[in-house]
Amino acid sequence: MFKKSILLLALSFSINTSLIAEKIAILGGGLSGLTTAYELVKNNIHENNEIVLFEGRDRLGGRVHTHYFDEDQKSFYEEGGTFIDSDHNQMITLAKELKIKLKKTSFVDKDVFVVNEEKFLKTKDAYYIVDMLVDFLNAFKDRNINLVHYNDQTKQLEYVKAEDYFNGLDEVAKKFLETYYFDEVGLDLNNMPAVALFWINEDLKEIKQLLKLKKSTIKRTFLSGLANKFAYRYSVKGGMSQLIDALENTVKDKVTINLNSKIVSIKKEDTLYRVGFENGEDFIADRIIVTLPFSTLRHVDVTDTPLTDLQRLSIQTLPYGQHIKIGIPLEAEKDVAKDLLYYVNLDHRFIGWAGKNAMTFFLGSSKSQEYGQGDVNNLVHDLMPGLQSKYKYVKDFGAPIIKNWVTDQFALGTYSGRSAECNIGIFNPSDTIRDIYVFAEPTIDNRFFLAGEHIMADGSAGHMEGAVRSGKIASGLLMGNLLK
Ligand SMILES: Cc1cc2nc3c(=O)[nH]c(=O)nc-3n(C[C@H](O)[C@H](O)[C@H](O)COP(=O)(O)OP(=O)(O)OC[C@H]3O[C@@H](n4cnc5c(N)ncnc54)[C@H](O)[C@@H]3O)c2cc1C
Structure with a gap:
């Protein structure tokens, strides 16, 4: 019930922000970061606010990327996310909105x-x-x-x-x-x-x-x-990268996209957040949505942020698949x-x-x-x-x-798992509600939001569905707080 109400809140948002002017930084340009940008743009947040996305790689998409063997793209394989389960409604909806054709695979x-x-x-x-x-x-x-x-x-x-x-x-x-x-x-x-x-x-x-x-x-x-x-599931006809390209094309004139921007620190300064990059530059934002997987976020200095102890523990210990x-x-x-x-x-x-x-x-x-x-x-x-x-x-x-994926510096693993090492208890059904707080609860100032597949406690973690859902939730919460 709780999870659903957050999602609905995130999905139904459409607000007039004429009096608000803030800098919003989206950290990470994978599916979650791009969905966040897409949702903000869909709700016209870019009209009165500046939205900037930072990505460490020289491309968007993160753990979604198609390798094409030939120029006419007839033969390819997915390096990362491949299959969309038949109940992955947010992914299916997103593909429909972007007019991306899905291919049904029956078993x-x-x-x-x-x-x-x-x-x-x-x-x-x-x-x-x-x-x-x-x-x-x-x-x-x-x-x-x-x-x-x-x-x-x-x-x-x-x-x-x-x-x-x-x-x-x-x-x-x-x-x-x-x-x-x-x-x-x-x-x-x-x-x-x-x-x-x-x-x-x-x-x-x-x-x-x-x-x-x-x-x-x-x-x-x-x-x-x-x-x-x-009984069946979907893949993107012509390769998953098409979905990423469509997202990029939809937001690129409304969101400033910075590639090759490796983030090394996030610090809170008064009410603002300073994001530090490997090349010594930085960016100051009013609000940030952090979509970096915990596998790489644990190498980013987040000491001076109001993250809770449990969030810090999960950032440090959440295991990632070694595929x-x-x-x-x-x-x-x-x-x-x-x-x-x-x-x-x-x-x-x-x-x-x-x-x-x-x-x-x-x-x-x-x-x-x-x-x-x-x-x-x-x-x-x-x-x-x-x-x-x-x-x-x-x-x-x-x-x-x-x-x-394990040696890829921007992934350091495939997708989040849950293990005895990360003592959060996600496999214990009664702990589900607690987990969503642990991972996804905004910081107490409502200016620092976590997103990404790894924060989902509803079974969509580890999947593209989790990336999209979390992007919708984080952008919904951010938009709600812009009004306050
Ligand atoms: C091999 C493999 C197979 C998979 N198969 C499936 C599947 O069949 N079905 C399914 O639903 N899901 C699958 N997944 C999972 C799915 O791909 C992911 O859950 C999803 O893509 C994660 O999206 P995200 O935006 O949360 O994270 P990411 O895609 O990792 O996005 C985070 C972004 O942050 C960037 N970043 C990281 N660190 C830094 C830094 N320090 N500075 C700047 N930028 C940084 C990264 O480059 C990346 O672009 C698979 C994943 C892999 C790897």
Whole structure:
């Protein structure tokens, strides 16, 4: 109820600010920063106020970026954000507003391959593994009472680690769970609190439903159900960067956009905020919306700001996924994605999927770092013959492109996760309301707002949806405070 009312407040704002003249700085030009700018512009805030956006990279979009293999953009892969879940309403609305075409990917009638010990598993064996996981996690759920403990002395929640619960699980099923977890969260199971598995259990509920379907349907859908609890999802036709370009084009004449502006400090001076840049320059703003991921914000000096202790703690400790992505162009005679959906490789612990004449490998956790540093070309060459044998029209493939988000200085990780290390308790349902305060509550002066996927406590964190929702919430709160 609380979350919804904030969102509605943010969405319904349209105000006359004729007497107000302020400098508003948006820090970070990813999806969240751009959405913030878009919302302010939509509400004509630029007419009486100066809006300035600062971005460290030489491009906008942050963790949303499409790599095009050729000039006519027929073959591409997404280096970052890719899929829009069917209930990601704010993303879908934004795309519609910007006249961006979405492509629906249905999970029905697609092939899903599972490889174990270098062999493609028979569907019934993969089916059996998922069935076993459903039973295991259901039994696990009944033990939740002991998984979180509130320590009266430290005033913090203490978690049991997920890894402690895997004894006795079949080796292949364990590999499957690990692969799925690495792929989705990008963190090792031994970094995660055991309560995090409730979230996987939620996904597995969908699979349980699928298991009730006719077997001919199940065999094509159950694994894709595991990767996403919805029956279909969207991607942007022609690549996600189109959405970023459309946002940029909408705001660029009304918002001053400064690229190559690496932020190193934020300080409060009387009622104003001074933003310091790596090149020694600074900018003074009346209000700021900070959309930097906590992974990079923790390297920005925010000592002299009225952030709360809990916000500071989360900025310092919130973990980020350790993924790299590999994209390979395929010489295919048709859109590979029409047939192939997922390629789950239990030996190498990754999930791959087909796109438009391209294949993506999504590698999570420490494994990904191993590949990132090793010879990825060899890895790809080892894997492709298997796929080629299944897909005769995949004739050849080009040099892989690697995107390592962990070493990218403006990301330092893929997307926020929640772990025992960041003792905020997001996996404990009763703590949800507390979390939104911890991350997103404006500072007491109502002039410093946090946005970005990582602040959302409603299940949209880690997703583009979270970036858009948080941008809408922060801009709504800022506009509300402009009136005061
Ligand atoms: C590999 C990968 C796969 C993903 N897959 C999906 C998916 O399928 N579906 C989905 O919904 N989401 C997915 N996501 C997540 C999604 O991309 C992000 O949640 C979303 O893009 C985050 O937007 P943001 O604006 O919050 O953060 P960002 O995009 O990180 O924006 C922050 C901006 O701040 C800038 N910045 C950082 N530090 C500084 C600094 N010191 N000074 C100046 N500028 C700075 C950055 O350059 C960046 O532009 C994926 C992400 C990755 C990396």
